[in-house]
Amino acid sequence: MAEFTGSRSIKATASAAMHGYHVCEWRVDNDDGSVCDERCTTVEDLAVHIKKEHLTARKRHSMQQETSYKCQWQKCDHKAYKNKESLVIHIRQHTGERPLKCDYQGCEMAFAHRTSLSDHKIVLKGVEMPP
Incomplete structure (x- = not known):
């Protein structure tokens, strides 16, 4: 049976194999475009890191009275999600989790x-x- 793997997960897997770790590319709130750059030994550890360190902050829209969650992964232009779980699922595209x-x-x-x-x-x- 052929296994389906998306291109992003192949990239994440290849990077981990070459370097022995997974890097968090979450953009930090600086104007210089810097990223978190935390290195994790497994995809699961990277997912825990992202949830713990980056998904705790919420932003409010001034026009709408609802909370939104925006992906801050480097080079990701996805819109904000209405709930945290949707963002967590989206982030799996970046991490390969x-x-x-x-x-x-x-x-x-x-x-x-x-x-x-x-x-x-x-x-x-x-x-x-x-x-």
Whole structure:
């Protein structure tokens, strides 16, 4: 079975293999364009770092009375998200994190999105793999 990997996760995996760590590219609130540059040994550690250090601040829109969360990853121009969970899921594109593991026996695939995992399981049921 061919494994699907997005180009961003391949890039993150290749970088980690070459350097032995994952780098946080979250833009800090400076005008010089600097990034956090925290180095983590695993993708999971990087995800924890981002949640703990960068996703605690919230910004309010002056026109709207709702809280929004904006991705500050270097070179990311995505709009703000209405809730923190949506931003966390978006950030997985940058980090290559795939926390949702397939629970079928013998399958080691993991996914960033619940819908991707659900689609994968539907395909596996079609090939009659044991759960």
